[in-house]
Amino acid sequence: MSQLERSIRLAFDKISGKVLDINEVCSNPKDSAEIRLQYSRKELALICCECDQELEVSKNKYDMAYFRHKSGHDDCILTENKLQQEYEEQEYEEIIEFLKHRESDRHKQLKNKIGSLLYKVDGVDKSSIAIDNKLVIRGSGKRRPDVYCKYKDKEIVFEIQLSKLPLSYILRRHDFYKAHGIYLMWILDNFDIGNQGRFEKDIKYLTNYQNYFKLDENITETLSLECKYKAVFITEENEQRDSWETKSVTLSQVNFDNEAYQIYYYNYGDNKAQAQIQQRKRAEEIKEAKEAERVKATAVQRRQSAEFQADSIIKEIKELRERKAQNFGYVSIRISDLDEEVLQVLNERLGFTRKSPVIHWFSTVDRDDIAFVEFIFGRKEIEFDVNATDKDGKTSFQAVYENKEIRRHDIPAKLLFERGYKLTEADRVFFSKLSPEEREIDITVYNFCDHLADKTFVEFVFQYKKQLWAIESAKRQEIIGFWYKPNEWVALANNAVDNYGECWEYIE
Numbered sequence: 001m002s003q004l005e006r007s008i009r010l011a012f013d014k015i016s017g018k019v020l021d022i023n024e025v026c027s028n029p030k031d032s033a034e035i036r037l038q039y040s041r042k043e044l045a046l047i048c049c050e051c052d053q054e055l056e057v058s059k060n061k062y063d064m065a066y067f068r069h070k071s072g073h074d075d076c077i078l079t080e081n082k083l084q085q086e087y088e089e090q091e092y093e094e095i096i097e098f099l100k101h102r103e104s105d106r107h108k109q110l111k112n113k114i115g116s117l118l119y120k121v122d123g124v125d126k127s128s129i130a131i132d133n134k135l136v137i138r139g140s141g142k143r144r145p146d147v148y149c150k151y152k153d154k155e156i157v158f159e160i161q162l163s164k165l166p167l168s169y170i171l172r173r174h175d176f177y178k179a180h181g182i183y184l185m186w187i188l189d190n191f192d193i194g195n196q197g198r199f200e201k202d203i204k205y206l207t208n209y210q211n212y213f214k215l216d217e218n219i220t221e222t223l224s225l226e227c228k229y230k231a232v233f234i235t236e237e238n239e240q241r242d243s244w245e246t247k248s249v250t251l252s253q254v255n256f257d258n259e260a261y262q263i264y265y266y267n268y269g270d271n272k273a274q275a276q277i278q279q280r281k282r283a284e285e286i287k288e289a290k291e292a293e294r295v296k297a298t299a300v301q302r303r304q305s306a307e308f309q310a311d312s313i314i315k316e317i318k319e320l321r322e323r324k325a326q327n328f329g330y331v332s333i334r335i336s337d338l339d340e341e342v343l344q345v346l347n348e349r350l351g352f353t354r355k356s357p358v359i360h361w362f363s364t365v366d367r368d369d370i371a372f373v374e375f376i377f378g379r380k381e382i383e384f385d386v387n388a389t390d391k392d393g394k395t396s397f398q399a400v401y402e403n404k405e406i407r408r409h410d411i412p413a414k415l416l417f418e419r420g421y422k423l424t425e426a427d428r429v430f431f432s433k434l435s436p437e438e439r440e441i442d443i444t445v446y447n448f449c450d451h452l453a454d455k456t457f458v459e460f461v462f463q464y465k466k467q468l469w470a471i472e473s474a475k476r477q478e479i480i481g482f483w484y485k486p487n488e489w490v491a492l493a494n495n496a497v498d499n500y501g502e503c504w505e506y507i508e
Contacts, residue, residue, distance in 0.1 A: 008067040008078045010099050011046040011055045019049060019103045021096075022067055032065035049099040051076040052135055052144050074142065077172075097163045102146075110160050110187065110215055111146040117223035118149050121251055125150040138180040143173060146187075151251055155182045156263070162189050167202040174206055178261045185225075185263045188214050193228050193244050207262045208269025216248045224248050229266035232275040238282045240275055302341060309338070310346040324368040328375035335379050343381050352384035359390045362399035362412060370411055377415035386419045397427050397446075401434075410462050413442075417449035417458045444472060444481055467503045470496045474507050 011020050026032045038044050039057040046055040046067065053074060055067045069076060115131035118124050128150035136143045136157070145157035157177060177184040191200050191212070204210045209229070216224040231245045249265050256263055316331045338346065347353065365373055376382060386396050400412045423446060431443050448461045448468060461468065469481025473492065479485075484492055496507050 008048065008055065008069070009096055010049045011067045012049050012103060014045040014047060015043065017103070019100050020044075020046070021100070022065065026065045029063040032059055032063055035065050048076060048078060049102060050078050051142060094164045094166060095169055098161075098165050098169075104162065106189065107146075107160055107162055110189065111158070113217070114147045114158055114160075114187070114215060114223065117220070118147070120222045121151070123152045123251070136177075136180075136182065138176070141176055143176055154256060156185065157182055158185050158187050160187045160189070161203075164198070165202075167198075170202055170206070181261060183256060183261050183263050185213055187225075188212055207257065207260050207264065209257075209262065209264035209266065210268040211264045211266060213263075219248065222250055224250055225254075227254075227265040229264075230268050231266060232268065232271045234275055234279055234282065238279060238286060240272075240279055303345070306342040306345040307349070309342050310349045313346060314349055321369070321372045326368075326371040328371065332375060332379060335381050338381065346381075347383045350382065352382065356385055356388035356390070358384060358386050358388065358396045358416075359394055359399045362396060362403055362406070365403065366405040367409070370406065370409060374411055374415060377419055386416050386421045393426060395424055395427055396421060397423065398430050401430070413446065414449075414458055414462045417446070417452075417461075418455050420455055423447070423450045444469065464503075467496075467500045467507075470500060470507050471503065 009022050011022070012018075013020055020035075026035055035044070036057050036059060039046070044057070046057070047053065048055055048069065051074065053076065054070050056070050057065050058068050059065050069078075111131055115129055118129050119126055128148070130145075130148040132144065132146055134145065134148045136145060136148065143157075146160045147158040149156055159173065174184060186203050188200070188203070193212070196204070200212070204212065212228040213225045214228075216226040225248070226246060227249050228244055228246050230242050233241055233243065235241055245266075247265065254263050254265050255267070313331060313334055316334075317328070320328055320331065335343075335346070361369075361373060361376070389395050396416055397413070400416070401407050406412050434442075445461060445465050445468075448465075449455075449458050452458060452461070466481070470492065473479045473481065479488065479492055482492060482495075493507075497504060500507070
């Protein structure tokens with residue numbers, strides 16, 4: 001007899017509580033006759049291991065017995081060879097093994113433990129608990145779960161799995177319970193998390209959670225399930241890693257997916273998505289940190305280069321001044337070519353804005369230092385305040401006049417005004433103590449410079465000061481700036497005509 005004629009290989013005998021495999025109990029006509037005799041004497045009460053409907057024993061033309069559903073039965077996957085038509089031989093054998101294990105001692109032990117522990121769980125409707133004796137019927141479909149209960153407002157079924165099953169067979173159960181709003185929890189027993197087979201992976205990938213559950217038999221106070229879940233974490237190197245973790249959880253600690261109707265503790269999919277967001281954010285932070293570090297390193301290098309250039313220039317200036325050099329042209333060109341960063345460092349190193357050195361310079365220089373002063377004042381890049389005073393209130397202008405070596409030299413005063421010097425009341429008091437001739441000659445030129453809005457004209461004031469004296473004398477109706485007597489206007493006019501003819505129209 002071919003196996004196709006025995007599509008229902010297994011039958012559960014409610015009298016003996018055993019699963020009968022027709023291929024094992026009926027290998028010849030004599031055995032077939034014996035089992036048919038037992039069935040006829042009602043010594044066997046057979047039901048289908050898949051759908052729980054009654055089975056009967058029949059025989060074929062070769063006198064070989066086989067199981068079949070009674071007439072008028074509901075649809076079952078074992079009917080009309082559907083099982084063998086849909087599954088390959090290996091998968092078919094896996095289903096047979098699964099159906100056999102449903103009545104194994106270990107299977108009975110686990111479902112009875114789960115059922116009894118559910119009585120100790122707050123929120124479980126005690127009257128709803130069914131251990132392998134409730135047929136869930138929805139429409140034309142029916143399933144007999146290992147354990148069933150109502151927890152709060154939810155229906156839960158527990159399916160204990162001790163052997164492998166094909167994915168399509170798993171999906172039949174998964175899709176049936178999902179379609180009818182019943183939460184399904186697969187309870188595995190012995191499996192190696194580090195060596196997952198096809199069946200374990202099929203269970204894992206039914207949802208994004210990737211949780212495995214088994215009964216935690218060490219806890220007897222309530223139903224506790226050992227959950228193995230794949231956790232996501234980010235390493236210090238910002239690499240995403242997974243690790244299998246284990247935690248014992250109760251029904252109050254698990255989560256319920258109201259769309260997939262699955263129960264889970266750790267949501268691998270959501271946590272992975274969050275980890276990826278965190279990873280991208282961290283990657284940006286690392287990138288920004290590296291860029292900041294690069295910018296910082298570049299800034300340090302630029303600073304070091306700027307300090308080297310500034311120190312080199314300061315050293316050169318010092319050496320030139322000590323030699324009383326009259327030509328600062330090369331170092332002046334170097335300064336004019338500096339970028340802003342190096343100039344900033346140069347001025348920091350010089351520290352003239354803090355020390356106010358102008359008064360000291362003009363108090364100590366001699367005629368040989370005029371070139372140095374002219375160089376310093378001529379380089380606008382070098383920062384200092386010409387209007388600062390010393391601790392005694394002395395101004396830069398007073399320092400020039402007190403130094404007899406340079407007081408009659410135009411360059412220091414001209415440089416001061418070009419730098420924006422403003423005459424103070426103390427300067428005017430200081431001038432009032434000078435001789436009338438000296439005071440009159442110099443103060444007129446300085447007043448001209450002091451009133452200039454554009455200090456670039458200071459050079460012209462000193463260049464054409466005699467012409468300006470003549471014009472100012474005409475305006476005031478008194479001779480100033482020349483060594484003429486008060487009534488020598490003719491001499492002043494003749495001098496102006498002879499020497500300043502280009503300005504005669506203004507003087508006239």
